[in-house]
Amino acid sequence: MSTLTLTLGRPTLADKLFSRSLTTDIVLVTAGAALTAVAAQLAIPLQPVPITMQTLAVLLVGSTLGATRGALSMVLYAVLGLVGLPVYSDATSGPAVLFGSTGGYIVGFIFAAALIGWLAQRNWDKKFLGAALSFLGGTVVTFVFGLAGLALVSGAGLEQVLQWGLYPFILGGVIKAAIAAAIIPSTWKLASWLETRRK
Template sequence: MTIATTRAVTFADRVLRTRSLASDTLLVTAGAGLVGLAAQIAVPLWPVPITGQTLAVLLVGSALGSLRGSLALLLYAAAGVLGIPWFSDAASGWQTLAGPTGGYIIGFIAAAGLAGWFAERAWDRRVLPSLAVFSAGTALPFVFGLPWLALVLGLDLGQTLAAGLYPFIVGGVIKTALAAVLMPLAWRSAGRGAS
């Protein structure tokens, strides 16, 4: 028995070669932990800090696949709400999810699922397809985060974009490019290890 029933091979499946409920649970938990660690790599800005989370979200979704990747980010959000201090700046609790960054955290679940869905179709094995997928995965948290930010802080469109989008464009491009290089390299390394 496994968490995901798909037969698509993700990077985690390629490396582990066997699947079980125990291995899937371990991967989901490790994925959540990686995102929690990456959240602590931060440039403090208000109301939304720049963090390493997006890179971790892309890598976790791609490596684990759509279901396990989404579950890892759902676990990250739920455990953070329940008190694990692994949101940015070691924050936790409902106030974080209900605050200005909450929409981005919810968007991470969708971004991991999207990256995983494309990874299950082998889009993460070459740089150019990875770049397209990870660009969409980087943009998706903003789809959730910007309206949430505007609602929570009562911002107009210009204020929302200035606080919640513009400061993150350069970092987003860098994290997208990094993920688009790292996953194909990981696949090539896994392929060499199998020979």
């Protein structure tokens, strides 16, 4: 008998730790949005785009939850901020943020989590190199949407948009991808070790 679930396809790290069910999926999606909201408050204020830890949260959420739940978690995060909860960076919210200079990055989180989750469901996240490549790919997706949104909102030229929305964040993006690539495969190993201890 199959259990109703939001996720399809191969299991992810979350499925290794928790049994699949609709209730579990809802809790995990909500927890992913909450983690992203908390990480968004850990920021270095820059204009027009601050440096935050929410991109690290996106990498971890996408990899842990998989494509569907990861993307839904980021959709929930975006919607919570849109309706007024102070979940965006610097405890901001509302349409002015989502449709402002940083809105493209928030939209990019959805597609980044989906890509990373899809790759995780193909076991890219079980070893450091695969995880790192997956997370770098997700980071690139976030930047593509973020830069497009920034260009659209600001009306600035390409070089100015890159100076505002890419150059200050390259090193941080690589570091966050490396951190996530160290955390996720290690957690897989720990989960496997705990499973063998229980048997």
